[in-house]
Amino acid sequence: MKEILICTLIAFLLSFILVAVEIPLLKKIGAGQNILSYVKEHEKKGGTPTMGGLAFVFAACVVSLTSAAIHGADKSYFVLLAIGLGYMLVGFLDDLMKKLRGKNLGLRAYQKILFQIAVAVLASVYCCLNGLTALKIPYTNLSFDIGWGMLPLGVVVFVATTNGVNLTDGLDGLAGSVCAFFFIFLGLLLMLQGENEDIVTLSFCLTGALAAYLVFNNYRASIFMGDTGSLALGGFAAATSLFSGNALIIPILGIMFVLSSISVIMQVIYYKKTGKRIFLMAPIHHHFQEKGYAEGKIAYAYAITTAVLGCTLLLPFV
Numbered sequence: 001m002k003e004i005l006i007c008t009l010i011a012f013l014l015s016f017i018l019v020a021v022e023i024p025l026l027k028k029i030g031a032g033q034n035i036l037s038y039v040k041e042h043e044k045k046g047g048t049p050t051m052g053g054l055a056f057v058f059a060a061c062v063v064s065l066t067s068a069a070i071h072g073a074d075k076s077y078f079v080l081l082a083i084g085l086g087y088m089l090v091g092f093l094d095d096l097m098k099k100l101r102g103k104n105l106g107l108r109a110y111q112k113i114l115f116q117i118a119v120a121v122l123a124s125v126y127c128c129l130n131g132l133t134a135l136k137i138p139y140t141n142l143s144f145d146i147g148w149g150m151l152p153l154g155v156v157v158f159v160a161t162t163n164g165v166n167l168t169d170g171l172d173g174l175a176g177s178v179c180a181f182f183f184i185f186l187g188l189l190l191m192l193q194g195e196n197e198d199i200v201t202l203s204f205c206l207t208g209a210l211a212a213y214l215v216f217n218n219y220r221a222s223i224f225m226g227d228t229g230s231l232a233l234g235g236f237a238a239a240t241s242l243f244s245g246n247a248l249i250i251p252i253l254g255i256m257f258v259l260s261s262i263s264v265i266m267q268v269i270y271y272k273k274t275g276k277r278i279f280l281m282a283p284i285h286h287h288f289q290e291k292g293y294a295e296g297k298i299a300y301a302y303a304i305t306t307a308v309l310g311c312t313l314l315l316p317f318v
Helices: 002-028 040-045 053-071 075-101 109-129 147-168 174-193 197-217 226-243 247-253 255-274 284-290 295-317
Strands: 134-136 143-145
Touching (some): 053 197, 147 174, 255 284, 255 295
């Protein structure tokens, strides 16, 4: 536990330094966010540096990797790390193309999905070939082995989680705070389950690194994580959950990601059928914003909801 706390603190400090250094560098090269014209409340945010995910992902990975190298880690940890970085690369390419094109258009939707599915398939096949096919039932001590059923389940989990986090990243401090609570409670759960210490350390390092990033990302944000950060966080959330047999907790601990995704799906389907909208704007956090709620209040509500549900997952171990 002491080593994990030290790693979390170091990840926080390293992330804080890197984000602070990254902001002026991104401004210098003109890596600012292009704001969608229909989000009126965000007009003043145009030009805010993006790709902040590079800093906190690097900090978390370096610290956890150093810890793993000291006492030796199994190959699953390194595969998990590669998966998260793979999703970060997809997000980075998207952010980079937006900058090069000078407008809010990076990779095409189908290109992003193909990249995401490719990484998801590789990760899921790895799970199947290495016996990582157990599914633990939340709130119980029960689990069952689904064998190669992990392949389709894994692909769904990865694609749904990465896009859910990506959709949630729409307000200052929103995705960062939700993910910070997601990883701290996932880390606590894995610790209580006696899971791989390196994966536990990575979860806490991500929490520490995100906490430092949030210092700069709370309203009004000085930097955005971009798809570089959101896709990486989604990849790490899916991988740590899947590799530890906890894929079924994602709809619980990641309820705000689910809410973001469902609100968009409902909005699109209903609009195509009726020409009308269910929400003032989707994802639903924009609906709340249109109703007059401040960004900070929405982020706080999302984060607290995640924390409360995280606490319920720990109750069986009390």
